[in-house]
Amino acid sequence: MSAETHDPSVNGRPYALIQRLLHWLIALFVILLLMAGLVIGTLGYEGLVERFGNDVTNLMYKTHKTFGVLVLGLMIARLGLRVALGAPDYARALPGWQRIASRVSHWAFYGLLIAMPVVGWLATAAGGYPVEFFNWTLPGLIDRNPELSKALFELHALIGFVLIALILVHAGAALLHWLLWRDGVMHRMALFAKRD
Numbered sequence: 001m002s003a004e005t006h007d008p009s010v011n012g013r014p015y016a017l018i019q020r021l022l023h024w025l026i027a028l029f030v031i032l033l034l035m036a037g038l039v040i041g042t043l044g045y046e047g048l049v050e051r052f053g054n055d056v057t058n059l060m061y062k063t064h065k066t067f068g069v070l071v072l073g074l075m076i077a078r079l080g081l082r083v084a085l086g087a088p089d090y091a092r093a094l095p096g097w098q099r100i101a102s103r104v105s106h107w108a109f110y111g112l113l114i115a116m117p118v119v120g121w122l123a124t125a126a127g128g129y130p131v132e133f134f135n136w137t138l139p140g141l142i143d144r145n146p147e148l149s150k151a152l153f154e155l156h157a158l159i160g161f162v163l164i165a166l167i168l169v170h171a172g173a174a175l176l177h178w179l180l181w182r183d184g185v186m187h188r189m190a191l192f193a194k195r196d
Helices: 017-085 096-126 146-181 185-189
Strands: 131-133 136-138
Touching (some): 017 096, 017 131, 017 146, 017 185
């Protein structure tokens, strides 16, 4: 067992367990949503119906909307926990550029992961489609407007591509901290890290 895994002086203090659970649950949902979004965006409704039939296509849209709304709720909870509980200090002082990059990327995630489902919700409503959450239909919040819907769906897709790029950068930085720099940063969000 390595010192990096068990020495608190190397690892520092992790986030609270609820924050770590939300991080990994949201990460899983977002990756699945982005993959589904790429398929939906590439094939379109007619292409999906042609390949998978009406029932599977409608289930795909319903599931995408449901988990999008779920991510919105989880992100609001996560933001509230971040404000209430804060973030643990780093075990070792990071260089200034890394600290700034970390702060900017984390708040970009918060903003984008709240904006994306909100934009999707509004795009759906403006298109005259139901905003589904499991077996409930949520209020559309805005009136039908096909032109606005098209613009919002384009923005929804753009946010998705920005998120993909941000996820790749975030994962690359995490691997650098874990495998190359070995500075305990990964311990802060490790799911099974012990909190003093």
